[in-house]
Structures are given as structure tokens and as C-alpha cells.
Amino acid sequence: MRLTQRILNLDRRIIYLAIFLCVLIPTVIPIGFDVQVTPEVQRGYDLIEGLREGDAVLISVDFGPSAIPENYPVLVSVLHQCFRKKLRPILVSLIPDGRGMATKGLDEVLHAVGADGKELYPGLQSGVDYSFLGYKSGNNAVIVGVGQSFTSTFPTDSEGKSTTGQPLFKQVRSLKDVKVLVNTASVGMPEVWLPYGAQKFGIPMVVSCTAVSTVQYYPFYNAGQFTGLLGGMKGAAEYEKLVGLAEITGRPGKATAGMDAQAVSHVFIVFAIVLANVCFFIERRRGTAAKGGA
Amino acid sequence: MSWEIIGIWVATLLTFGIASFLYKDNPVYKIAEHIYLGVALGYGLTIYFWDSIKPNAIDKVLPSDGSAPEYLVWIPIVLGLFILLRVIPSLAWLSRWSFAVYIGGNMGILVPSVIANLLMPQLASAMRPLYDTAQPLNAQWGPLIGQAVILIATFATMIYFFFSLEHRGFVGKLSRLGVLFIMISFGAGFGYTVMARMSLLIGRFQFLIIDFFGRALGLRIG
Structure with missing residues (x-):
């Protein structure tokens, strides 16, 4: 199985684990991103x-x-x-x-x-x-x-x-x-x-x-x-x-403390969306679009 | 061990029970789910009785502070009981009186308020002048573009939902533009939904780190 196919058929629990880590690590070790007031x-x-x-x-x-x-x-x-x-x-x-x-x-x-x-x-x-x-x-x-x-x-x-x-x-x-x-x-x-x-x-x-x-x-x-x-x-x-x-x-405050985890998890989700779409289009071009996906 | 610490332990076990569904469905998840539903329903009913039914109905017709009973309150009480009669087929028709009063009263309050305070201000906002003629135009490019986008998006989206004209030619292109704006709106909604779901997860992590590890176990993490 090609890498792109593996990514498209990734077990959803691996995504859950990645999200888990994206939230856990910044919560335990705060990064301190600045909050811009809108x-x-x-x-x-x-x-x-x-x-x-x-x-x-x-x-x-x-x-x-x-x-x-x-x-x-x-x-x-x-x-x-x-x-x-x-x-x-x-x-x-x-x-x-x-x-x-x-x-x-x-x-x-x-x-x-x-x-x-x-x-x-x-x-x-x-x-x-x-x-x-x-x-x-x-x-x-x-x-x-x-x-x-x-x-x-x-x-x-x-x-x-x-x-x-x-x-x-x-x-x-x-x-x-x-x-x-x-x-x-x-x-x-x-x-x-x-x-x-x-x-x-x-x-x-x-x-x-x-x-x-x-x-x-x-x-x-x-x-x-x-x-x-x-x-x-x-x-x-x-x-x-x-x-x-x-x-x-x-x-x-708790919302401020949660914004680090929010930012890191968002970056991961955007990365996952882009990666999955790139893999999908590569597979479609090859004419073997994977059934299902992450 | 205080009741608060016991509560934190229970909440922690239930949190892990619910989260175990992410791996796969299991009996622990089912137990946690049923406890949640039962507690939520019981809590809601208790609050509803003590904050609404008792002060607004029972205390008014059977006052305990020596004040005169308010007999008019019997009217909504009886109408409320009529709704419960729907479970008795031969008396179910009485519930229609209650619904007639409820719907009639609500519509009377709702229609003028919603038209005057929701619909009209939203229409006025969509139909604002593109720019302020009293101000120099070159200082208003930002608001002008914003208002023009709102105007075009509103019109194009309404055309998409206008089915009396066939969506061909110019109307078809406008309709496609409407779909584009709807998709952008869905995208924004999806982004916010991701943030909301992440917030829930972060909230649980904060509970586990601050309350469970910090207060219940006395460990300092982070």
C-alpha cells in the first residue's frame, strides 16, 4: 500500500491520540501564546x-x-x-x-x-x-x-x-x-x-x-x-x-490557559485536513481513489 | 475524605467512562451515559419544581406566609393539567384548549416583537448605504467593500433559494455565487465548531489536571 493510501485509510484512533497529545502537552507545559483582543x-x-x-x-x-x-x-x-x-x-x-x-x-x-x-x-x-x-x-x-x-x-x-x-x-x-x-x-x-x-x-x-x-x-x-x-x-x-x-x-483564567492547547490542536487539524486533501487528489489523479479515509 | 473529593473522583471515573467510547463501545460507557441522562433529568425536574412550580403556582394558591391566595393562578394550573390529560384518550381533547391559549398568547407576543426587533433591523442593516456621502470616499474603502460584499452575498444567496426562475444564464451564475457564499459560511461554521469541540476537550483536561491530580491526589502538574 502506498503512503498516500495509508494516510487516507488511517485508523481514526491515531487521530484521536494525536489530538489527545496536542491538548495534553500545552496544558501541562504552557507555551504562553499572546491573546489578541478583537x-x-x-x-x-x-x-x-x-x-x-x-x-x-x-x-x-x-x-x-x-x-x-x-x-x-x-x-x-x-x-x-x-x-x-x-x-x-x-x-x-x-x-x-x-x-x-x-x-x-x-x-x-x-x-x-x-x-x-x-x-x-x-x-x-x-x-x-x-x-x-x-x-x-x-x-x-x-x-x-x-x-x-x-x-x-x-x-x-x-x-x-x-x-x-x-x-x-x-x-x-x-x-x-x-x-x-x-x-x-x-x-x-x-x-x-x-x-x-x-x-x-x-x-x-x-x-x-x-x-x-x-x-x-x-x-x-x-x-x-x-x-x-x-x-x-x-x-x-x-x-x-x-x-x-x-x-x-x-x-x-481557565480560558486563557486553554488557548495554548486550542492553538496547537488547530494547527494539527489544519495540517491533517490539508494532508488528507493532498493525498486524496494524488490518489484521484492515479485513478485509485481510496475508499473511505481517516 | 470530603464530599468534594469524592465528587471529583466520581466525575473523573465518569469522564474516563465516557471517553472510553473513543476506543469502542463498551459497558462502562453505557453505564456512564445512563447515569448522565438520569442525573440530568432528575436535576432539571428538581430545579423546575423548586424554582418555577412552587413559587409561581403552589405558593400563590396555597400561601404559607399568611397572604391571600391568588385564585386567578388556578386558570394556568388547570390549563397545565389539561396538557397532561393527553395520556388519557377519552380526555385528550381538553389539551387543545391549553394549546390554543398557549399558541395564541405566544403568537400575540412573538409576531410584532420579532418583526419589529429582529426582521426589520436585519433588513435595515443589509440595506445600509454603501458609504457615507458626508465623508471623503478614500477614507471609507474598508467599510465600503465590506458592505458591498454583504449586499452581493445576501442577494446571491436569496437567488439560490428563489425557485420561480430557472437557474440558467445570469440567474444561474448568481445562484452559483450564492452557493459559494453559503459554502464560505459553512466553512466558517466548521472552523468555529472545531474550536467548540476542542474547548470541551480542553475543559476536561483542565478538570483532570487541576481538580483530579491537583486537589484529589495532591499532585502538581504543569
């Missing part, structure tokens, strides 16, 4: 950075464990940015899995310690400085609801405490009082938040989506409907860089 991410960051102390930011946590590598670093970075700037984040979730993610992210940032070992945000109180309202089913119905009132749509917060009377919701009564809407989503929630929330009430929107969804959201960014667009782990790494997560916590 305008889509910069604009989202600048939007939140431009808010004033006490402004409310609504963060809809609509991703589950399967999107942790792509969406979770953004959630953590945005929360750090909010608490550093003394903004007041209000977290909601429109998918059941998002509840666990929001709880984990909030817990991590509230108890975060800096490089000097001191607590970063001491004394923050739920219902005053931030709030997590939990999960609510109904998608657009929930958004229409919070457009009228937070407390009637979410009578209790995630801890089961009544939201009526909480100082935060005396000032931030509905979506109209929110300054920026951030949607960290692994499902199609940005398309739900956009017409019923952001566009309807004129709230600028920043979207953190999985890489798979990024292509479909670029038209919304180009049209100016999304102010910021953070696509996949790359977008998350850029946001971590802008927020300065490494300086704040003393260690690089």
Missing part, C-alpha cells in the same frame, strides 16, 4: 467599563456544564468587573442547568482572594449589592415579565427569600432600570433576549456564546443589535485579558 470583545468590555457605580447589569446565565470551558470564564470575568466597579449584577437563568452555573460562578467570585491572599470583595450583600433570582421557565414570557417587574416575575430569589422589599429591587424595579444586558448562553437565548428585552427597552446587549453559535450571531453584531460578541473560548480569553483576571487573582 473589537467585538473590546466594545463589550468598554460598555460595562463605562457604567457608573451602582448601575445594574442583568446577567442571564443560560448555559450548562457542557459549555463551562466557553461560557463560565466570561461569567466569572464579568462578575469580577462588576464587583470591582461597584456595579450591581442581577443574575437570572432561563434554563435549569444555568442555575448551578450561576451559583458556582457567584460563589467563586464572592469568595475570591487576590494575589496577596486577601478577600477581594468583602461585605457584599445579596439583595443589596447583587442578586441571583434563580431559574424560571417560559423564556419570552419571563423576559416580558421582568420588563414589567422583577419582584412579581421572581417573587423569591435563589435562596427562597422574598424579593419584595430588597433594597436592590426598590431601585431596579424592572428591565427598564437595567443599564446593560449580558447573556452568557450555550443555547439560542440571545435571540429571545434581543427582541423582548434589549431591543424593546433599548438596553445595550453583550453576548457570550459558544463557538458553534458565533457565526449565526455575527449579523446581529454587524447590525449593531449586539454591542459586544464574545465567541467561544477565544472570546472568553480576550475578556479575561481585558478584565485583568491574572492580575486580580494571581493566576491566569
